[in-house]
Amino acid sequence: MTRRLWTKEDEDQLRALYPVTSVEQISQLTGRNVPxxxxxxxxxxxxxxxxxxxxxxxxxxERLDRGILIRKVTDTGNPKKDWKRVDVIEWEAKNGxxxxxxSLMLKDGNGPRTQDNLALFTKSEHFERASVRAMPPEVAALxxxxxxxxxxxxxxxxxxxxxxxxxxDDT
Numbered sequence: 566m567t568r569r570l571w572t573k574e575d576e577d578q579l580r581a582l583y584p585v586t587s588v589e590q591i592s593q594l595t596g597r598n599v600p601x602x603x604x605x606x607x608x609x610x611x612x613x614x615x616x617x618x619x620x621x622x623x624x625x626x627e628r629l630d631r632g633i634l635i636r637k638v639t640d641t642g643n644p645k646k647d648w649k650r651v652d653v654i655e656w657e658a659k660n661g662x663x664x665x666x667x668s669l670m671l672k673d674g675n676g677p678r679t680q681d682n683l684a685l686f687t688k689s690e691h692f693e694r695a696s697v698r699a700m701p702p703e704v705a706a707l708x709x710x711x712x713x714x715x716x717x718x719x720x721x722x723x724x725x726x727x728x729x730x731x732x733x734d735d736t
Contacts, residue, residue, distance in 0.1 A: 569597065571605055575595065576605070576609065578594075578595065579591070579595075579602070579605060579606060579609065579611070580609065580611060582594070583602075583606050583611045583613070584611065584612065584613055584614040585614055588602050588603060622637055623637070623640075624637050624638065624639065624640055625637060627651065630648070633650055633652075633678070634650070634651045634652075634678070635648045635649060635650050635651060636648065636649060636650075636651050636654060638654070650669075651678075652669065652678040652680075652683060653669055655680060656669055656680065656683055659680060663685065664685070666687060666688060667685040667686065667687060667688075668685070668686055668687075668688065668691045669683055669684075669685060670683070670684065670685075670686050670691060670694070671683060671684075672684045674694065697709075
């Protein structure tokens, strides 16, 4: 088996094709085997171009997330860092950054997300406002009933999974 050395022209062709063409296609075009192409591309420091995801959006794009308007502020690829609530962006532009240990929430809990209806709350205040104890008694009773139903379903599911299977008549 003879080895073909890579010429300058071969390397230039590989540099042009490798980022955007499949290695199998390059193999057919150049008459070299796939491992040789991978090896030479590695030696030359070539990388494949990765296309952005189908749902990629540019910085400044806005979308709704569970009914809340959010805006893309960076493009790190980490959604938690890339997207930020618009009301938080506007609050910070007017009042400065939110201090650690505080959350920006609606004052009345159910109104529009305007600057007049937003306030900073500590984590404990946030918990008190969001807990079942802060809800009307009818709603709290519904949450308790939902918990009981979920427990009953989980109990039945566990019992069904633990029950031994019955022998079949095929034996």
